[in-house]
Amino acid sequence: MAGQTCDLFDCGHRACGGCGAALVSRLILDAAGEDTIVVSSTGCMEVFSTPYPETAWKVPWIHSLFENNSAVASGIVAALKKQGRKEKVIAIGGDGATFDIGMICISGAFERGHDFTYICYDNEAYMNTGIQRSGATPYDASTTTSPAGKCATGNPLPKKDMPKILAAHGAPYVATATIAYPADIRKKVKKALDTPGPCYIQIHAPCCTGWGFEAEKTMEIGKLAVETGLWVNYEMEQGEVTKVKKVVRKPVEEYLKTQKRFRHLFRPVRNDTEIAKIQAIADRNAEKYGIDIKLKKD
Amino acid sequence: MALGVGCSARPGKARDNKTGSWRVFKPEFDHEKCSRCGLCSTICPEGCIRDDEEGLPVPDYDYCKGCGICAEECPSDAITMKQEEK
Amino acid sequence: MMEIMEGSHAVAEAVKQCRPEVIAAYPITPQTHIVEALADMVADCSLDCEYITVESEFSALSACLGASAAGSRVYSATTSQGLALMFEVCYNVAGMRLPIVMSIVNRSLGAPLSIWNDQQDSISLRDSGWLQYYAEDNQEATDLHYIAYKVAEDHNILLPAFVCFDGFILSHTYEPVDMITQEQADRYLPAFKPYQKLDCRDPISFGMYATPDYYLEFRYEIDQAMKRSAAVFEKAGKEFFEMFGRDYRSPVEEYRLDDADTAIVAMGSICGTVKDAIDEMRDAGKKVGLLKIRTFRPFPSAEVKSALSGVSRVAVLDKNISLGAKGAVALEIKDALYGSQVPVLDYIIALGGRDVRRKDIREVVSNAEAGIGDLFYGLRTEVL
Numbered sequence: 001m002a003g004q005t006c007d008l009f010d011c012g013h014r015a016c017g018g019c020g021a022a023l024v025s026r027l028i029l030d031a032a033g034e035d036t037i038v039v040s041s042t043g044c045m046e047v048f049s050t051p052y053p054e055t056a057w058k059v060p061w062i063h064s065l066f067e068n069n070s071a072v073a074s075g076i077v078a079a080l081k082k083q084g085r086k087e088k089v090i091a092i093g094g095d096g097a098t099f100d101i102g103m104i105c106i107s108g109a110f111e112r113g114h115d116f117t118y119i120c121y122d123n124e125a126y127m128n129t130g131i132q133r134s135g136a137t138p139y140d141a142s143t144t145t146s147p148a149g150k151c152a153t154g155n156p157l158p159k160k161d162m163p164k165i166l167a168a169h170g171a172p173y174v175a176t177a178t179i180a181y182p183a184d185i186r187k188k189v190k191k192a193l194d195t196p197g198p199c200y201i202q203i204h205a206p207c208c209t210g211w212g213f214e215a216e217k218t219m220e221i222g223k224l225a226v227e228t229g230l231w232v233n234y235e236m237e238q239g240e241v242t243k244v245k246k247v248v249r250k251p252v253e254e255y256l257k258t259q260k261r262f263r264h265l266f267r268p269v270r271n272d273t274e275i276a277k278i279q280a281i282a283d284r285n286a287e288k289y290g291i292d293i294k295l296k297k298d
Numbered sequence: 299m300a301l302g303v304g305c306s307a308r309p310g311k312a313r314d315n316k317t318g319s320w321r322v323f324k325p326e327f328d329h330e331k332c333s334r335c336g337l338c339s340t341i342c343p344e345g346c347i348r349d350d351e352e353g354l355p356v357p358d359y360d361y362c363k364g365c366g367i368c369a370e371e372c373p374s375d376a377i378t379m380k381q382e383e384k
Numbered sequence: 385m386m387e388i389m390e391g392s393h394a395v396a397e398a399v400k401q402c403r404p405e406v407i408a409a410y411p412i413t414p415q416t417h418i419v420e421a422l423a424d425m426v427a428d429c430s431l432d433c434e435y436i437t438v439e440s441e442f443s444a445l446s447a448c449l450g451a452s453a454a455g456s457r458v459y460s461a462t463t464s465q466g467l468a469l470m471f472e473v474c475y476n477v478a479g480m481r482l483p484i485v486m487s488i489v490n491r492s493l494g495a496p497l498s499i500w501n502d503q504q505d506s507i508s509l510r511d512s513g514w515l516q517y518y519a520e521d522n523q524e525a526t527d528l529h530y531i532a533y534k535v536a537e538d539h540n541i542l543l544p545a546f547v548c549f550d551g552f553i554l555s556h557t558y559e560p561v562d563m564i565t566q567e568q569a570d571r572y573l574p575a576f577k578p579y580q581k582l583d584c585r586d587p588i589s590f591g592m593y594a595t596p597d598y599y600l601e602f603r604y605e606i607d608q609a610m611k612r613s614a615a616v617f618e619k620a621g622k623e624f625f626e627m628f629g630r631d632y633r634s635p636v637e638e639y640r641l642d643d644a645d646t647a648i649v650a651m652g653s654i655c656g657t658v659k660d661a662i663d664e665m666r667d668a669g670k671k672v673g674l675l676k677i678r679t680f681r682p683f684p685s686a687e688v689k690s691a692l693s694g695v696s697r698v699a700v701l702d703k704n705i706s707l708g709a710k711g712a713v714a715l716e717i718k719d720a721l722y723g724s725q726v727p728v729l730d731y732i733i734a735l736g737g738r739d740v741r742r743k744d745i746r747e748v749v750s751n752a753e754a755g756i757g758d759l760f761y762g763l764r765t766e767v768l
Contacts, residue, residue: 010309010313011345011358013317014317017320017363017366018343018363018365018367019365022343022344023341023342023343026345034587035584037582037584039450047593050589050593051594051595052302052305052307052593052594053302053311053592054307055307055308055309055312055592056309056312057587059587060582060584061587061588061589062453062582062591063589063590063591063592063593064473064476065472065476067442071438071442071446071450072449072453074436075406075436075446075451075452076453078434078456079434079450079452079454079455079458082406082433082434082456083454083456104440104442105446108439109443111439112438216369216370217370218343219367219370220371303481303542303579303580303605304479305591305593305594305598305602306480306590306592307588307592309587
């Protein structure tokens with residue numbers, strides 16, 4: 001597995017140093033291989049990888065609009081079928097394209113059962129336009145449209161449960177992942193591509209610019225999200241959770257305090273009430289998915 | 299060069315953009331300490347670390363943005379970030 | 385073979401003969417009879433194609449965009465609100481130079497909601513980079529589909545095309561239509577050869593973004609292709625004429641215009657009524673003629689200027705309005721005649737399906753002769 005993973009996603013792209021989404025692009029292509037057609041939504045990944053004529057994509061790639069990648073993918077899948085071609089189709093969108101503006105197209109494509117894989121790189125806000133809140137923004141995260149202030153503690157709403165919504169469409173395979181575990185991403189992408197029908201993978205992709213942390217901490221923050229139970233890595237097959245990453249859980253503040261978007265929960269004064277609410281979200285996740293490794297008592 | 303019809307292009311030109319010029323800190327690789335695990339080349343968001351024939355990582359400084367993920371994550375502490383001298 | 389057919393069914397038959405590989409469409413009145421007929425053909429295996437029943441018009445054209453980029457000939461049909469919902473994708477398809485053909489069964493745009501005919505829908509996409517062809521009757525609506533594919537797919541053009549025909553007035557009306565055979569259609573329109581496509585053996589990036597260093601040039605290229613398409617339309621029309629005897633070579637059509645004092649300019653099914661009215665007026669000694677616009681994009685300014693060179697006045701019938709200005713056709717005519725002294729009078733007419741009779745055309749001409757124009761014709765002032 002070591003080494004030559006950048007063959008299909010070229011150097012020279014314009015992502016910020018330490019970009020989680022850039023790593024997502026590389027890992028997807030590494031797992032999918034060259035017989036893959038990629039459909040990108042408008043967003044950071046599209047913009048940092050394709051200023052004309054400098055494309056970083058060495059597989060066939062298409063961008064149309066912000067909200068229509070799964071409809072475009074539907075058409076590609078239909079054309080390939082008619083032409084008797086066997087290439088795989090991957091639609092990639094950020095969380096804004098996926099959770100919000102592209103929802104109707106995704107719902108339609110999944111309901112129709114086209115054979116493609118949808119991958120959401122989830123950096124939990126509209127990063128390309130300057131860190132505005134999306135339906136994927138976690139509770140209490142401060143964004144430029146849900147800022148923390150004297151009478152606000154950041155985003156007042158919980159994160160939408162997209163994987164469950166798409167599982168309810170009858171998607172045969174739904175998974176979550178984080179860039180902190182590259183081998184896991186590769187495995188899940190391969191599994192999705194090998195599963196007939198519309199599959200969905202949601203990848204936690206920390207954004208140093210939007211979340212406010214030092215670039216070298218991208219992987220560490222991905223791990224902390226899982227270790228605190230604020231992000232759960234799991235697989236759903238035919239609507240049932242079949243595999244969950246278990247952890248010895250850490251308190252949520254170990255994740256929160258690493259990022260500027262949650263700084264208002266600690267400064268100027270610590271907000272125990274809000275931190276407790278976020279801890280409760282993690283606790284519910286832990287109970288719902290059974291992620292806790294119970295340590296034996298001596 | 300004629301424009302690509304409909305704003306299309308074949309791959310190859312991305313490499314014209316040498317992102318190494320963005321770098322403030324530069325990763326230096328100590329091959330003595332390296333365990334050849336391949337993690338750094340796997341997780342580099344630029345994809346600019348290659349493994350040589352002996353399995354040792356070789357960065358391409360033309361593209362390395364100096365994000366420091368490789369140094370942070372290296373299990374053998376074989377990579378250190380040094381202030382870029384320009 | 386001459387058959388009595390509903391307009392929608394004749395168009396569906398022509399589309400089938402063009403052998404689309406992917407169809408994606410969403411139902412909307414009065415387009416439904418076309419897509420229902422095509423669905424029947426797919427269900428009966430008389431049309432071998434992937435038919436995607438999308439969840440919106442926005443997705444219909446998006447799916448067509450993907451299928452076209454993947455190298456298939458594709459088709460869709462819509463109207464009115466459906467076309468409005470496609471707005472963003474329309475610009476995208478043209479900018480990406482994908483030769484999609486779409487029937488526009490012309491209908492007004494809300495509010496107020498109206499399912500009846502005018503041409504506001506396609507006119508509102510005037511600047512999107514789609515070729516726009518308008519049909520007078522069901523025969524022309526049918527035939528223009530073969531021609532549209534031929535022009536759109538030409539590697540020197542690569543632009544999408546609307547074939548526009550009036551909702552209900554044509555789409556739901558039975559008329560004799562001379563359908564060509566599948567063999568004839570195959571000879572006229574060979575299999576689709578994409579200029580470039582999504583292909584793992586030759587990976588290309590489609591739909592990249594352009595910095596200010598490139599954007600202007602890409603728009604220029606589209607405009608140039610649009611202008612080149614006039615000659616390709618003429619050539620495609622010539623081939624059609626030679627094979628089937630029906631003449632669509634010219635982007636405009638003149639009717640008794642040679643010695644006319646008053647020229648009426650119009651697009652679409654209203655031209656049939658105008659021709660009948662002209663015959664009556666000619667019988668009564670009035671020198672009136674018609675200039676029918678067949679291709680609104682590209683706009684045939686030179687042909688218009690030449691055709692209208694000898695007339696004393698021009699009366700434009702616009703089934704649309706650029707609110708706050710004039711009808712879109714009148715604006716083009718004024719531009720084409722710039723520098724000449726011929727008065728151009730605009731009549732906003734038949735919006736939202738208001739019926740137009742021969743006597744209305746006579747009244748328009750009387751108005752024009754009296755220099756009265758630039759008005760909404762037939763306003764019911766009693767309800768204002």
